[in-house]
Amino acid sequence: MKELRHLNKYFRKYWVKLFLGVLITIIARVFQLVMPSYVKNIVEVVEKYSAGELALEAARSDLLEYIAIIVGAALLSGFFTFLMRQTIINVSRYIEYDLKNEVFDHYQRLSLNFYKSNRTGDLMNRISEDVSQVRLYAGPAIMYGIQTLTLFACLIPLMFIKAPTIAFYALVPLPVLSVLIYWISRIIHQRSTRVQAFLSSLSTFAQESFSGISVIKAYAMEPRINREAGSLALEGKDKSMDLAKVNAWFFPLMILLIGVSNIFVIYVGGMQYFRGEISSLGTILEFIIYVNMLTWPVAIVGWLTSIVQRAEASQKRINEFLDQEPDIADPGTPPVPIRGKIEFDRVSFTYPDTGIRALRNLSFTVNPGETLTILGKTGSGKSTILDLIARLYDVNDGTIRIDDKPVEEINLDSLRSAIGAVPQDAFLFSDTIENNIRFGREQAGLEQIREAAAQAVVDKNIEGFAKGYQTVLGERGITLSGGQKQRVSIARALIKDPVIYLFDDCLSAVDTETEEAILANLKRASRDKTTIIVSHRISSAINADKILVLEDGRILQQGTHSELLETEGYYKELYINQLSGKEN
Known part of the structure; x- marks a missing residue:
């Protein structure tokens, strides 16, 4: 991620909004954690009523109270989630705006030699497509990354506090997941770089074809240009499919590992219930909810990895131009009137x-x-x-x-x-x-x-x-x-x-x-x-x-x-x- 360090100056510029966004994200996730505990309480109320330990009116009162708490927590979580998007996603748009201006300003400062050695389509792709990829890192990737870290930081300790044995077996698949993510992300980075480079070639071909359409028509070259366009499209499809095939592994693997975690929770929790090590079936249900709450954060790890890898590849291409110094440098002397000799x-x-x-x-x-x-x-x-x-x-x-x-x-x-x-x-x-x-x-x-x-x-x-x-x-x-x-x-x-x-x-x-x-x-x-x-x-x-x-x-x-x-x-x-x- 060394190429993405270029964005640190923008993160510092908008640190107040980012800090507020992080704080709101944590609050939203904390309210989300309210539901599993109260679902467990609802199951225990039902168990007590079935065992005759609780009167109907008392059971109804407790159920309504717990449901109200769950609904209220969900509403508050949704409200803070909305505020989270309004802060972090907005910051990503500001960064996109600033980065595009920085790239364009730098383009204007570069000398004629730069434009003779670089094609227009490539320049356009880097200021549009590549900057858009970087924006996904500066916004959605950060937002969902913070969500995931917050949920892991809050949920995993809570699971071990409530039922250490069930928590251990529920989280066993996570190390396997980490190894898979590391392995697949390396492949994604290589293929993302190739895809982004190819998009520049495609943009250049399209720009030159449209600009030279009068020449193409005058020489009746439409069939040849169509063949070249078709060849480029096939090449682009192959490169994109290579990347898509690797990305396609993430979600099924996440679902598989989460399914294994659910099986462990049900089996281990059921055996503990039979042995009297846990007092209620509500605990098993609570942990199933916990595991399924981890489904999206765990599944999104692959998506986040893909975004970061693509953003890193794009920012590297942007930095290649930003690092170039203009051949013609302003001496920095004060403006002077020109007489014309x-x-x-x-x-x-x-x-x-x-x-x-x-x-x-x-x-x-x-x-x-x-x-x-x-x-x-x-x-x-x-x-x-x-x-x-x-x-x-x-x-x-x-x-x-x-x-x-x-x-x-x-x-x-x-x-x-x-x-x-x-x-x-x-x-x-x-x-x-x-x-x-x-x-x-x-x-x-x-x-x-x-x-x-x-x-x-x-x-x-x-x-x-x-x-x-x-x-x-x-x-x-x-x-x-x-x-x-x-x-x-x-x-x-x-x-x-x-x-x-x-x-x-x-x-x-x-x-x-x-x-x-x-x-x-x-x-x-x-x-x-x-x-x-x-x-x-x-x-x-x-x-x-x-x-x-x-x-x-x-x-x-x-x-x-x-x-x-x-x-x-x-x-x-x-x-x-x-x-x-x-x-x-």
Whole structure:
């Protein structure tokens, strides 16, 4: 159970409610113990009346009194059982809430490398299914465990006080039960771990299939996907059945052992009654009730063991992620205003997951208010520059400075709050268009949203939808075309009004006329802002203050538009090719 120690901080947080729950549990079980003794008394009243030792009226009075006590104790036990569930089970829900928040917060702090090496389905399974398994340990397992311990602690001494011999024989099967539980629980732990790991694989397969449904349909791959899903389902069934077969041993074994205990009670008690060692048959009945009161606690030991083992396996999987530290750490420095000067000083960078060297000894400077356009072939390192500015990665060699300060020393929230980024692969949430644009500025009103959409030249498209800005987008913005998604993403960046704009080939899916209109609007909106535009089109570079042409992570050419046109090379060749293509 060492993995479950992670929950101790939450148990300490809610210790008052847990302590109250334990106290209420003990009270509920104490009231439950009232019944067997008074059932014995009822049998003795009947015996005395049958033997003529007690008058009818006296017998009736005693019976009514004992029945009233039994009913009252049962009602009180039920009431305290209700309070017990309201305390301990509620605590488990609070712990589930806190643990999910802890996992989600940690997910958000982890770096991009983490998400490149872990699949979405697995991440979702750990924060949902695994946390749910842990909740069962933090609530029902604790509640029923306390019930069982309380009943054993109270009932077994009481049984030995009343009839030691009968108690001894009644409890003989318990050591056998302990050995069986230990043996079976080890198997349950191994199989539970396999089941939980498989559920992550299943979640990943389902998530990828649903996200890629358009590709699956386009390639007519439904039969293959169905076969793979069927194969996974069979594998999951086999793993779950392996676990269920072991779990299935518990309850029959409990019932068998309890049945043996009942036989011992009846035989040994009957022989003692015949020999006059016990005075009443009520004692035998009392012990049969005691043994049957132990039936559920003993039977539940197996269930509790299964829950704890599954929770331990799940918490281990959760801890694997919680123990990972983000590659990009906030230096903990105070928030500072960002002016927008960006300097790369002999920067080299290699992607840790692929080993691809993206930048090689790169140096350049962008002053506040300037616009830099970066051109180059695919794989030349253009997008990497934007990722490094936003500190999604840290450089291997060299230094990146923001406002003359190394980027690693700048408060991470200050840095990213000052940046408005539009990625090449525009990502939109499954929400309304209005809220997707408002994501850039939470307090923005509808008029500001409309203005940003107009600047991104997407307002006419939005107003053409039946529900306008209230149109709910499909997953990842699938409702919109590629160009519309890019323009909504641009509107989201514009409404933020940041100090630094980072545009990563964000106009690749729009036509030339729309591109020119957007660029004109961007020029007005980004006045006095530091702007870096990654593009494959010369049109994005014409009005830039500086232009970089990259090749294999190095600067091939740099200068202004007019300077580069006077020099033979990649830029002039690209300009001529795109100009002739436009004229055609």
